[in-house]
Amino acid sequence: MSEAETLLRALVRIPSVNPRDGAGDGGETQVAEYVRDWLERRGVAATLYEVLPGRHNVVAVVPGRRAETVALVSHLDTVETYGMTVEPYDGQVRDGRLYGRGACDAKGPLAAFLLALAALAAGKPPPRTVVLAGVCDEEHAYRGVLGLLETLAGLPVAGAVVGEPTDLVPAIAHKGVVRYTVRTTGRAGHSSRPAEAVNAITLMAPVLAHLAATAPAVAPHPLLGPATRSVTRIRGGTGPNTIPGSCEADIDRRTLPGEDPDAVWDADRAELAALGAQVDPPFTVDPALDTPGDATVVTALCRALDGHGRPCEVRGMPFGTDASKLARAGIPSVVFGPGSVTDAHAAAESVALADVELAALVVETALREATAGSGPEGVGRCG
Incomplete structure (x- = not known):
């Protein structure tokens, strides 16, 4: 050996x-x-x-x-x-x-x-x-x-x-990374009376669609290619017969050299807030x-x-x-x-x-x- x-x-x-x-x-x-x-x-x-x-x-x-x-x-x-x-x-x-x-x-x-x-x-x-x-x-x-x-x-x-x-x-x-949680807030209610509730998962749907369709606006790096943004976890709902009042998703934003993590988060927060979502401060930042x-x-x-x-x-x-x-x-x-x-x-x-x-x-x-x-x-x- x-x-x-x-x-x-x-x-x-x-x-x-x-x-x-x-x-x-x-x-x-x-x-x-x-x-x-x-x-x-x-x-x-x-x-x-x-x-x-x-x-x-x-x-x-x-x-x-x-x-x-x-x-x-x-x-x-x-x-x-x-x-x-x-x-x-x-x-x-x-x-x-x-x-x-x-x-x-x-x-x-x-x-x-x-x-x-x-x-x-x-x-x-x-x-x-x-x-x-x-x-x-x-x-x-x-x-x-x-x-x-x-x-x-x-x-x-x-x-x-x-x-x-x-x-x-x-x-x-x-690449570096900025990870944060985005959340939508509705109004919980009984699933037999959905018109009286606001479904937070439904509110999250356009946010997820936007993230899937919109790449970060930054030029590619010659050795690393483009910056990326991915949804890695999603949580919402409390039971099969309850309209969820809250939904949250974790986002993994891979950064390129020269990008400032604080500026990345500020830009994403403004972008997603325009869709009605709240963006929490990052829970992971790595250069x-x-x-x-x-x-x-x-x-x-x-x-x-x-x-x-x-x-x-x-x-x-x-x-x-x-x-x-x-x-x-x-x-x-x-x-x-x-x-x-x-x-x-x-x-x-x-x-x-x-x-x-x-x-x-x-x-x-x-x-x-x-x-x-x-x-x-x-x-x-x-x-």
């Missing part, structure tokens, strides 16, 4: 479903402890940091020849296991693929980063100090990466590679990512991919990641990892072990190069 298979199987066998503000930590801390112990057996110092009550990040450091730092960031939590068609916590291997919840998103990328860090620690010091962080809460409210920013405060962080399934291509852009293609961490990763015979053209990704929070703090960030987003959160989630091994080699190669400028240019100080 390869080291990649042994490591990833061990990570998948530790359940770490994000509790989404429920009780406990879902196992994030147990994964963090495993990462710490695995690294310390290989001579790499690692520390746990409590971000939320009982929920931890793990941060490890390999000192380089310079204090300037490159961060490897991947998350410890997973989504739920409902509807899975494979055993979620077995780590079964078939035809070179390891199956289980988190195998692709994002314990495969985490395993690749761990293997790369261990290889760096076993050789000559890399040109720049390397920090590896396993963070909690990425799948819900990204509080783990916000805690990491506090941990890194004041360090000269030159760039970050964020582990997510990108099919081993470097992703420098992704988009748009890292310059010539950022040093990007070019180093691209050179490493090219050196290993892999495509190195930068891409955009449709999903959000912790990279946007790092970038907003002044840290140029690129998203990279083994696996495909089509396998993330899937009923038979899996990742090719060969891709985990190749990702580790690519990251190690990139970090052995000069992954930051020789002076202050291109180096952001977190915080």
